Amino acid sequence: MGKRSALEAPVQHYKIKLINFVCPFLHREGHCCLNLKIMKERKFQFSYKILKDIGELNENDAALLQQARKVTKKAYAPYSRFNVACAAKLENGRTVIGTNQENASYPVGICAERALLATVGTQYTDEPIETLAISYHALDGESNHPISPCGMCRQALTEYEKRTGKPIRLILSGMEGDIYIVNSAKDLLPLAFSNEDLGKDE
Numbered sequence: 001m002g003k004r005s006a007l008e009a010p011v012q013h014y015k016i017k018l019i020n021f022v023c024p025f026l027h028r029e030g031h032c033c034l035n036l037k038i039m040k041e042r043k044f045q046f047s048y049k050i051l052k053d054i055g056e057l058n059e060n061d062a063a064l065l066q067q068a069r070k071v072t073k074k075a076y077a078p079y080s081r082f083n084v085a086c087a088a089k090l091e092n093g094r095t096v097i098g099t100n101q102e103n104a105s106y107p108v109g110i111c112a113e114r115a116l117l118a119t120v121g122t123q124y125t126d127e128p129i130e131t132l133a134i135s136y137h138a139l140d141g142e143s144n145h146p147i148s149p150c151g152m153c154r155q156a157l158t159e160y161e162k163r164t165g166k167p168i169r170l171i172l173s174g175m176e177g178d179i180y181i182v183n184s185a186k187d188l189l190p191l192a193f194s195n196e197d198l199g200k201d202e
Contacts, residue, residue: 046187068135075099081139084112091128113153128166144177157185
């Protein structure tokens, strides 16, 4: 058997990972003349602050979180016994609160974040939310670490950001303990569905 040229070499013997590689002999999308599949890779990451307790917050943020913690008493959660509440500081200076409201027909219930967004959207249409503090009280467990919004609420918060053109800063905490500060709700949902996916403009 004669010698093989470099292009005829059995490339399957090699494990090759190519990132953002453009073959000069590209003959169809995603493949080159060496029959190597071109793979693109993107990385998503974001940063958030971690505070040890409410004493490390500035006066305004501490007051907002305290209000969210206090409002957990207004939640209606007889089934999960997991009270969630949030308090939002609007750009116009107003503060709006929301709590989770459960129902015997479980899907009918609504999370605190979306209850709040419905109130803001109705009473203060298109008013940007500067900061949203979210807290919870687990009646049958501990409430000493931050929790983040569920997927549906992340989608709703991201849409409201897009609607107003302003980021929503999040303060996440339980009734005590660590506090997370996230600069924008969209950081929690990098591949959010939007009006652009529907082919519609604002």
